[in-house]
Each structure stands twice: as structure tokens, then as C-alpha cells.
Amino acid sequence: MAETERSHAPNVRWQTFDLDKQRRATAMGQKPAVIWFTGLSGAGKSTIANLVEKSLFARGRHTYLLDGDNLRHGLNRDLGFSEADRVENIRRVAEAARLFVDAGLIVLASFISPYRSDRRMARSLFEDGEFIEVFVDTPLEIAEQRDPKGLYKRARAGLIKDFTGIDSPYEAPEQAEIRLEAGTQEPDVLANQIMRYLCRGQYFEPMS
């Protein structure tokens, strides 16, 4: 009841003592950040993001995963796939990620995000060290061979237009914080590569 007692003190009754990112993050024992996974469809972004999130959860950390599934069916349900809508899609994802970082969480964002300009815009919303770009670097041949959703097959058949890697470019990151050789290495090995980066950067407190 300490809080209630404090707010009964006449001199602070009306004070709006806003919680901020730093206090929330300290209470969570972590440094908030967005881990931004970029790469081709089928590169392994979601699989690896899932493994990282599970590892962080197992360490008692607080996370959230933003991806097409929970965004395109809600916040971004009004957006299609035109040039303007594609840019707006990434803008809203980045703004939502910023809110989550402000709330103190470690956010995992998994989107093809093929254009450098969009990723630069996303990065510009964050402070130094808060935006961790992860290039999930899987050669097109391997991603197309996996084709977990059958999308490459449909794109090759001309049933999907502007498909990244087929008839729309993927602009590989030049200075990503982390590059994962996701065509040859196992997802759990790659997830551990990210966990080591987070640990070195003290994004979470070591297990006690």
C-alpha cells in the first residue's frame, strides 16, 4: 500500500509522475530493443524468431513477437499490397515496435522488409542500440526449395505478382548488426548466435 500512502501526501497528490521506458525496463530486468528480422520468404525468419523468444522467456524475460499474422489481421487489416500500402505497413510495424520498446519489452519483428529505405525509416524511430537488424541470409535457391507456404511455386506460375526474389528485388542489408547463414546452419544454432549478441550487449540480466 506504499503507493496509496504516498499519493495521500498533500504535496504530491496531483503530481503526474509518469512511468518511463527506463523504469519499466529496469523492473523487467532487461534493456528494451527491437530485433528486426529481414530476409526472403522461406529464409527462416519466423522459425528463428520463435526460438529466440522461447529462450528469452525461459530466462524470465518479457517479449513480444510482431509478424504478418498478428498485424495484417488487425492493426494493418486495411492495407493491401500496393507500393504505398507496403510502405505504410512497415511504418506501422515500426511504430508499434516503438511503443513496445517504450513499454520496456524486447520485441521480435519478423517481416521480409526487402527495401533498405523502409528498414532505415524503421531504425530512425529508435535510440542507439535499440534497433538490432538481423539479416536472415538464405540463398534464393534454398528458400525456394523449402517453399513452406507454396508461395514461390505460385509466383513462378505468375499467380503472385511482385514477389520478393522472383519479380521484385530484395535489397540485402549492408550493415546489419547480425548476419545469419540461414541456408546452411540449423535454426537453434542461429538462435543461439542472437542470444549471445543479446547477452554480450547486456540486453538482459544473466540468470541468477
Add this chain to the structure above:
Amino acid sequence: MAETERSHAPNVRWQTFDLDKQRRATAMGQKPAVIWFTGLSGAGKSTIANLVEKSLFARGRHTYLLDGDNLRHGLNRDLGFSEADRVENIRRVAEAARLFVDAGLIVLASFISPYRSDRRMARSLFEDGEFIEVFVDTPLEIAEQRDPKGLYKRARAGLIKDFTGIDSPYEAPEQAEIRLEAGTQEPDVLANQIMRYLCRGQYFEPMS
């Protein structure tokens, strides 16, 4: 290292064992929800929401406060004040709140949100018990007298059009979960009224 060891077991290596709302919320020791404050400009929404958030934080709970300041300057910066933009503003607020609830947090949303249809739309995105509508019921005369931002004065002078309470209606909630007599009672008393509701509804675990 339990997590890493598990993911080395051959039979679960590729399993995408997604965290869900329930697991996140359990780890946070709380029942996620959005506390939706509605009421006139100057009614006291933000002041009370701040006090509730501080009380929850003091109890070790994890929260986030969505309001015009962090939304209109980011996620909703492309929106103006036309009828369509106003509806879209509340839709995105509600969708953002849903993501935060999915992340396990207790979200405080502080928006005039004068129309029943918009608040009904917001409520429809949530499961039973997740949407707590708080009617910050301050008579217009009192809100206008407070006029903390000088907005009523400007609206009366015709400098702001479609101002809620002056030349645009406020549709009072008919079945809000909580009604606060915010014209006569002190903010800390009203914040405690909300804390008692949350405690009774077991939205957070009692202090140990």
C-alpha cells in the same frame, strides 16, 4: 540452459512452440486487460490513468499507457480529425491495445472516445473480461472550468470546430464497468476505486 537443451532434442528441433497470451500473462502474474478511459476533455482521464499505472507498478505489475501523446505523434501521425480519420484513430488505438493485451500487459487507454459505436468496436476486439470501460464522469461545467489546456476557451471562441461537449456530442456510456464521479471526488480516491475493481476481478496477484 534448459531451453537450449530442449531445442537440441532431435524431435522438437523444428517445433515452433509459440508463446501465447496465457503463458506471458502467467509469467507476469497478472490477467491482461485494457482499461479504457472515456470522458470529456478535462474530465481527469489522464490524471487518473497515471495514478492507476503508478499503483500497479508499485505492486510489481507490467503496464502500458496509450494516449494521444504517444499515438498521434507516431502510429497515428498520418491521421487528421475528419470523421473517417477519427474512427481510424480509435480503431488503431484499439488494435494496438489488443497487441499489448496479447503480450500479457495491463493497458491503460485514455481517449475522449465520445461515440458509443467506436467504443463498441474497440470492445469487440477483446475477450470477456478483457475490456474495462471506465466512464470518467465530469460535468461539462466543471471540465470547462478546469480547461487545463485552454481548449474550451478556444472552442467557445470558434477557433476549434467539432469540440466534444461544445459543438460535438459526447455519448455517455450506458453500461461502463466503472463510473467515476470525477467532478467532485479526488483523483487518488477514484484511482483506488479502479484498483479495488482490478483486485476483486483478480487482474493481478495480491502482494506477497
